[in-house]
Amino acid sequence: MSTEKILLVDDDQDILEFLGYNIKKEGFDVETASNGKDAIEVAKKFKPDLIILDVMMPEMDGMETCHQMRNMPMLKDTLIIFLTARGEDYSQIAGFDAGADDYITKPIKPRVLVSKVRAILRRKGSTQEEESAIEANGVSIDRERYLMKKDGVEFNLPKKEFELLALLMSKPGKVFTREVILDSVWGGEVVVGDRTIDVHIRKLREKLGDLYIKTVKGVGYKFEV
Amino acid sequence: MSTEKILLVDDDQDILEFLGYNIKKEGFDVETASNGKDAIEVAKKFKPDLIILDVMMPEMDGMETCHQMRNMPMLKDTLIIFLTARGEDYSQIAGFDAGADDYITKPIKPRVLVSKVRAILRRKGSTQEEESAIEANGVSIDRERYLMKKDGVEFNLPKKEFELLALLMSKPGKVFTREVILDSVWGGEVVVGDRTIDVHIRKLREKLGDLYIKTVKGVGYKFEV
């Protein structure tokens, strides 16, 4: 699952930065726009999974923007959350009729927003029946149950080992460089040495047997097919 | 799907009749109450799918009534719409905090009300297709009766413990992250620490035995199969 893309639309630059920062921090891919027209332009290119839209904006307001977006095939399935000031006229909430999937009242606590964003993306995701199990070579992993199975026998792997194996098995045969591995299993900001990877590979080999994970010297590792 | 049941609560007899007539006409099964206490009594027996609740009522107001209803397991999943007079103090809308799912401002056009009712019932229908009894591994839970049964012996669990177990058992084997657990058992906005989950897990383990709920370090918990 790639990182989810969120488009944030508000005419107030401060809010844009504040919310943008907080959502980015949680690992989402964020773009911003400060009015309805821009929002539509950006949305066309960026193809966000979710749009957070201030209702009160000069020129084209949130509801009008939402309405137009809903009529664009490309954005048909995009989720839209309205941002409304508490105390605004609540006929606003006719927003649901304009096609919003949810809404939040200002003032907004970042935690609340993030949790709402997660919730609504999850709701969407759950309708799409994700595949959570991969299999290759008599070895299979089930992300949902966090289990590895070899020749019919199930094992528990610690988190890092599991993530590492999952990565390698996500494309059996493909060589993953150490850089890619660090990025994917440990995440961009963490700095751990290369030896750390070796050790985790070793632990996996202990549990899997030496046949499955192959070293490609000077390049990286792969799950053998 | 049988016809949906709606409970209408307002202290003004005229409104009650007016709205009642219009909703009935659309094929819903309607009961009425003219104050908070009655509403709760009727709700217990009638088990409506949706309650439309006037905020301004003598004695027990709508928000208080709503609050009490939300604490009754039997009505936990019932949808509640608030009726508020336009121009009323909007701190009212804290109504959402009291657990309302939506609200409508007076004066109300029947058409608008009916369309809102339809919309919100639809929303519910799509997210809720839960079986009220789940079984796995000799343990079963019955949501309707709020009972847990282990090896033929029935126990009653406190609310949080029950909800937690119900979540884990909703997909046996699947690992639920702490985030998902908090979101689902405690609700998006509530802030309780991670330790709280641990403790409830512990209580469940005390009652179930240590075999059923498994910790997946760094990830979450699951109901073992």
Next chain:
DNA sequence: TAAAAACTTACGATAGCTTTAAATGAATGT
């Protein structure tokens, strides 16, 4: 055969979980 890369082992730090206990708040009985 020298240099580079990867492997192995073992150890120390710590994140993350468990446990205990105690405070607060809600529900129930007298």
Next chain:
DNA sequence: ACATTCATTTAAAGCTATCGTAAGTTTTTA
């Protein structure tokens, strides 16, 4: 109304699997 019991949350301390690193060894490559 008061006391009592039970549910929930928080705080604090303990525990351990997991993680990261160091350092020496082996294998590969040029």
